Amino acid sequence: MSPTQRLLDAELVRRYVAASLGPDAGVTSCAPLTGGGFAAVWSVTLDDGRAVVLKVGPPPEVPLLRYERGLIGAEARYLRLVAARAPAVPVPPLVHHGSDAVLGDWLLTGLLPGRTLHQLTVDGAPVDAVRAGLGAALAALHRVDGDRFGYDGGRAAGTTWREAFTAMVDELLADAVDWAVPLPVPAGRLRHLVHRHADALDVVRRPALLHVDGWAGNVLAVDGPDGVPRLTGLVDGERHLYGDPLLDLVSPLLFRRAEDEPDDAFLRGYRTAGGPLPLDDPGVRRRLGLYRLHLYLLMTVEMPSRGITRENDPARVARLAELLDRELAALAEP
CATH class of the missing domain: 3.90.1200.10 (Aminoglycoside phosphotransferase (APH), C-terminal lobe)
Structure with a gap:
């Protein structure tokens, strides 16, 4: 596990989902996704049946390379831009971009198949x-x-x-x-x-x-x-x-x-x-x-x-x- 990846568990995932969608949003299952080396990424199934991806940036005290500052917010801007100006490019739909002092920066997106x-x-x-x-x-x-x-x-x-x-x-x-x-x-x-x-x-x-x-x-x-x-x-x-x-x-x-x-x-x-x-x-x-x-x-x-x-x-x-x-x-x- 990379030092930049925040340690998550099922309870923390529920907190991020609630912060994104409101306190009534429920999680029926969740699991970490592998393959990346920067953010913590989990697949999540919501109680309304939607499959989403939670992506959480590094804790604020973790040192980063200069170009990596604010990457979670950068991805949110990218997803909005592509959806608006290059809709033929298959990117995940942005559900929510959140940021606060406790949870840090995170994204909730749709889960693409494949x-x-x-x-x-x-x-x-x-x-x-x-x-x-x-x-x-x-x-x-x-x-x-x-x-x-x-x-x-x-x-x-x-x-x-x-x-x-x-x-x-x-x-x-x-x-x-x-x-x-x-x-x-x-x-x-x-x-x-x-x-x-x-x-x-x-x-x-x-x-x-x-x-x-x-x-x-x-x-x-x-x-x-x-x-x-x-x-x-x-x-x-x-x-x-x-x-x-x-x-x-x-x-x-x-x-x-x-x-x-x-x-x-x-x-x-x-x-x-x-x-x-x-x-x-x-x-x-x-x-x-x-x-x-x-x-x-x-x-x-x-x-x-x-x-x-x-x-x-x-x-x-x-x-x-x-x-x-x-x-x-x-x-x-x-």
Whole structure:
């Protein structure tokens, strides 16, 4: 269990439900959901038959990364925005967003059906239709414009994408200092390469709405009438921001490179739904390299806050170091 996850039990779940829906709302059953590493998440069946999800943020005394401040409120804003401006994107309906000094921040949402794309892949199920659906959903999401680049809520942002993205990287490097995270390369080298290629970011003039965390554990699917799984949900939008749509192509292809797999079902779905994808463009490839660098840096820096160490997960440490080195080497080429 991550240190950021609040410890819940059935009685506390009932308190959150009552605070959300009133004292007459009853709970017939509840159980924790696994797979996430930030918030505490429980499935809940209400006495009126509704199936909902309770998501509770960390206690206020728990230290977080800079971009993680106010993530529960950020997800509430995201769900309202998507429901209003991108209704084709299957996100959970927001039932209630609450915040108080005792219970902290929490969300109550509808429960979307399905198993995660990660589970389906492990089970050997056909997943191309799910991945194509994810591509189409992100293309729809990217048609929503923002009024800034970067995060909202006083976190890293800017009037240009260059300004916002470099601020995002700088905040992660500051977090690495705060948490004494040993980076596989000097922070100065990371900053140098980001600034060296920052001109490639200047072509991004429109702040598109991005999910950012579309890895397979946040994608839900159910079997269609033909037995082939299809997309039913895209969850955990608390990390959303506004920027370059290419940033959203990194997590769905975790540990892979879009430019090496242009015919992947996810990318085909994105293109078919109208998402521009000029993977042969050298500037696009530079931007994708910067965005993978950002993701691997984030995954490295967040480890202490999640209770992950070199001792209890050496494979993750080694893999991220290797991936960071590969992206750095590619960006360092003339």
